[in-house]
Amino acid sequence: MALNDMHDVQDVSQIYDEVSDWHINAGGEKVVAKRLKGRFRNLKWLGMSIWSIFFIGPYLRWDGQQAILFDIPNRQFNLFELTVFPQDIWMLSLTLLFFAILLAAVTSVAGRVFCGYFCFQTVWTDIYTYIETRFEGDTPQKAHKFKQAPWSIDKLWRVSAKHSLWIAIALLTGISFAAWFTDAFALWGDIFTLQAPLPVWISMATFGIFTYVFAGFMREQVCFWLCPYARLQGVMYDQDTVLPAYDAERGEPRGKLKKGQVDTSKGSCIDCKVCVAVCPTGIDIRKGQQEGCITCGMCIDACDSIMDKTDQPRGLIRYASYKELHHDANVLPLYKRPRVIIYSVILLTALAGIMYGFATLSPTEFKVIHNRQPLFVKLSDGSIQNKYTLKLLNKTQQAIEVRYQLSGLEGATLHGMNDQITVEPGKVVPLTALVRVHAEDINKALTSIEFKANVINNPEISTVYESIFMGPK
Structure with missing residues (x-):
């Protein structure tokens, strides 16, 4: 082997050793994610907006009654003009099976999309951190400076306002949960007159405390240590699963680059670390796929913005499969992937059963x-x-x-x-x-x-x- 070839092998080995060296933030440092505009941020807002149903749903009316009501005392579920009783529990079982398999199917195709865009922990944390950045700074440096600043009327007001909004959202979460099980409009009167039943107070306390603590303080640590799905995700991936990934072959070796300049000895990555700054779990995607990655795509938006500024093509960080990154020509389409086929059959079967159940639901x-x-x-x-x-x-x-x-x-x-x-x-x-x-x-x-x-x-x-x-x- 030629001397130059040996040096090339050593350089490539060094590059992949570097990108594979990653660690988990065990809570020793507080993640303050920078917010940037982009297509994946817009998708995240869209996914988060689905949770508005959780807050608005109980107040919808149908034929003079609450449109959707889980009436536990009377053992029935009112869904507009339909009423589902325990005798129809098999439909609920199929519905749960459908969403469980849908979660697995989506994960096998595109990673932890649920975690990145729809998970209640992710959504509430994103809202809580947004409030925090409005009052205390939107970068780690600003947040640290605010924390170290001496107490003043302005700092006291900002901290109080932040926690007041956090508590209000937490209590609203608990009340909204209870509203699905009783008349939503009557519930508010019972709360203000202190006549609400005990389960309502338990709901408010439980959801209020856990929302306040999990979204306000633990944040990504809930995903790391408490969420079982984060542990199971690895077995749902294969080499055809598309995930946010850093193209190390194109990006390395890293080096500073000014707009308009061309340096053929360096890769496309200018080591700006913006992809790290925007990550809600604080990982460095350039070090490879990690447990903390919730596939939200914020790093893609960040990297694309830098590529635009340096007149380079987008896609240094992109959704890509292992096979694509390693130039495997046999990337399988969805309809040829066995696990996708199996998941699809189960999904269609469950969906057909649910539709049949509702179509034949007798009064x-x-x-x-x-x-x-x-x-x-x-x-x-x-x-x-x-x-x-x-x-x-x-x-x-x-x-x-x-x-x-x-x-x-x-x-x-x-x-x-x-x-x-x-x-x-x-x-x-x-x-x-x-x-x-x-x-x-x-x-x-x-x-x-x-x-x-x-x-x-x-x-x-x-x-x-x-x-x-x-x-x-």
Whole structure:
């Protein structure tokens, strides 16, 4: 090997040793991330705006009632004109499965997008740090200078204003959470008159304290040490996963460069460290993919702005896969990646189940339970009697009037429920029904019969249940 070639190998080795040397900020230093405008910052604001539903959602009204309400005492979930009861819990299970697999699928394709743009810890921390930078400085130097400055009326006012806003947001978070489980407008009156139930105060205290501490003080340390998803992310990546990455081959060796200058002995990175300054977790993306990276893309915006100023093409830091950075020609498209295919099949299956569930959601649920002990009774007049328990759940928001009928068995009569029954919203009224038929009208041991629940005041929601009548062989 030639001497120059040996030097080239040593230089490349030194470069990759440098970029692979990274550490975790264990809380020893406070991260004050600089805010820059850019496309990924705009995407982050867009992702964060989804959480406005958390605050606004409980106040939406539908047909004179709260549009979305998790009514725990009455064991029902009101979603506009639909009411979901515990009997429909399988739809909730599919919904949770859908979002869990969606999280894994997105991570396998583009890394921790949820962490970077949608996670409540990330969002609340971003809001808290924004407030802090408005009062105490938007760079580590300004923040340190403010902290070391002697106490004055101006400093006291700024610190008090910051913590007051933090506490207000924390309390609003707790109240908003409670509002999903009770009438949102009535809730505020109960709070101001100190008449709110105990769960509301617990919600306010729990969410208030944790929001204030986690978003205000612990910040990225929650992601490092408390969030299980941060630990699991590594097993969801593969060599085709696109992540914010530094192109070391193009960027190294680093060196200062003025606008308009060209130095072929140096790489594109001018070692300005702006990518580090804007990172919300304080990592240096130039040292390789790290546990602290939440793939928010803030470093891409920072680097692109520097590339523009130095008249260099963008993309020194960009979303790229391992294969792309290492010039692998066999970068697989999404439809050829096994884990993406598996995730997609599960997602589509869960989504189909959810859509089917909502499309077939009935306003009532009717069940007929046959008494097994005894299977039948032979009466003194020679007729055969079966005993049933009828249960009708009213899933509507109005009381319904029900009358039961029997069909399917010649000569059968229904006893014990000749009167009209009123079923209140969200209630079940169990009734005992006796079905009798003369022995000569039975020609087999099992005969299909139908119970029909006729809803007098709303015939469209009348329902039928198929059961069996048992007699002697």
